Amino acid sequence: MAPNSDCKLPPELWLTIFRLATQPDDGQLTATYEPFEGCFDMVSETVLRTRRSLVQVCRTWRTLATAFLYEDVRVRPDVEDALKKFLGSDQLSSEGKPSMPGRWVRRLELPYTLTDHSSSGADAIQILSSCPFLQTLVRPYLPEVRGQFPEPQLGFSTGIVPLSSLTRLDWWHCHTVAGSGGINSLVDVLHSTPHLQYLTLGGEFHTAQELDALDLPVLTTLRLRRVSATFLLRICGWVLPSLAHIILDFPSESYAIEQVWSTFGRQLSTVEFGRNVAFLMNDWITPFLRAGASSVKTFNYCIFFTVLSQLAVEVEALVECVGIHAFPCKMSPNNVWAHLDRHFWWLAGPSLPALQHVVLYGNWSEIMKDPRFPRLRRRLEDKGCNIKFASEGG
Incomplete structure (x- = not known):
């Protein structure tokens, strides 16, 4: 139903209403620690349906609500090319000014199937470069990726772009593609995120010497999913002067977790x-x-x-x-x-x-x-x- 012409509200008020109607419940768009917040969970289908519905009401609502529609983007193979072109195109903003849609994206979910060893990941990198205000990047766990590439050194090298606006990284590590570097490498990504405040880690981590030298000066929240004891001990060698919150989603070997408490306990x-x-x-x-x-x-x-x-x-x-x-x-x-x-x-x-x-x-x-x-x-x-x-x- 289109808005009643006899009850016209200013755009600022509509934007406030749209924000309240489309705000995720679990704080996935924030780098601030919230108790019992979900991890690697999709934005609820109710929120997504609301966003899609708002842009279909009328032209005015479409203009006002499109930014909310593209706030959370999940890249999939069947839409990757179209999404790359759209995010880099010129569209009209709610103020009627030309605006690149990529500027609306705040959270991006990028599966490894788009940056694996069968591809250079160029389209994914272009999508990232079109999102200058990206706050949250998610590399989700995908079961079908595991064990798919027994010789990762044969794959293409993967690029990366500066991620200076990123404040949160939810990273499920996939060692079979990590060797291609760039956006597939935790080390490369962390070196490109100087303002990272919230880091979620999970997956199969193989030992890597460069992990010992990581310095994350403004990281306040570290979330640990299923990670090995070896990797936990390497985290204890990181420089994390601002770390204040640790979330342990899955316990590892006791000696490794005790080392985490011993290393960071005085600042948590x-x-x-x-x-x-x-x-x-x-x-x-x-x-x-x-x-x-x-x-x-x-x-x-x-x-x-x-x-x-x-x-x-x-x-x-x-x-x-x-x-x-x-x-x-x-x-x-x-x-x-x-x-x-x-x-x-x-x-x-x-x-x-x-x-x-x-x-x-x-x-x-x-x-x-x-x-x-x-x-x-x-x-x-x-x-x-x-x-x-x-x-x-x-």
Whole structure:
């Protein structure tokens, strides 16, 4: 339906409305750490449908909303050539001035199938060069790429362009194409991103000498997915003076993770454990507390994906705030309330003497309706902890 001619709003107000209607929920367009934010997740289909619908209402809305439509771009082989031409073409902006569509792109998802050893990746590089204000680059995991190229040295060399506007990189490493360098090489990309603030790493990393010399001066958030112990130890050799937040989505060998805590613990303010059943197999909280991460003030974890040691945790941490997400887990212990009871005893116990706030994320409605919950809550209140929902802010 076209806008009512009797109710004309100024373009600035329409733009505000469009922004609110098309804003992703999980902060993928930001380099700022947000608790329990998704990783490598697509922008929701609802958001995409809304963007497509807005540009089909009328000419005015199309002019105003096209920038939102191309804010998040996923490059695919069947549209690569057309996308390359469109992003570099001249279009009219919402102010009626000529504008290159590539200037609208803020997040770009570039699969390895477009920069593999069967191609020089020239089209992908041209797409990147057409996006001068790109903030987030995603190299996603694609199962079909694994093992496809047994001799990566036979492939084309891949180029790269300066990525000076990039503040976030979500990188799933593919060693079979990394040898071609350029946009396929983590080292080359990191050397081209001087303002990188948020880095997600996952995949199969082979040892590389140049990884030891990386200096990322403004990186504040490091997200670790499934990476090897060898690579974790190499990360401990990086120069990361601004690092404040580490998100551990998947635990590696304990000695490597303990080295991460030991190396960066004195400068971290936040540590988060991800939503992964691997945290149910062993106690990862106790080693984290024992590693001496003395400056960590906030610890976030998913309570139904995380197990505590059967023994008393005999270490003290200066954590002041704990965020617990109630996302359900199919592998949760049969006795859910015994599991909750243990966690709340730990929160209220001597291991966290500085604890002041417990923030509840996710859906706690069913848990809070249970008559057993007030007892758990009372333990924290008796300790002097302030309990609140994340939606309450403050």
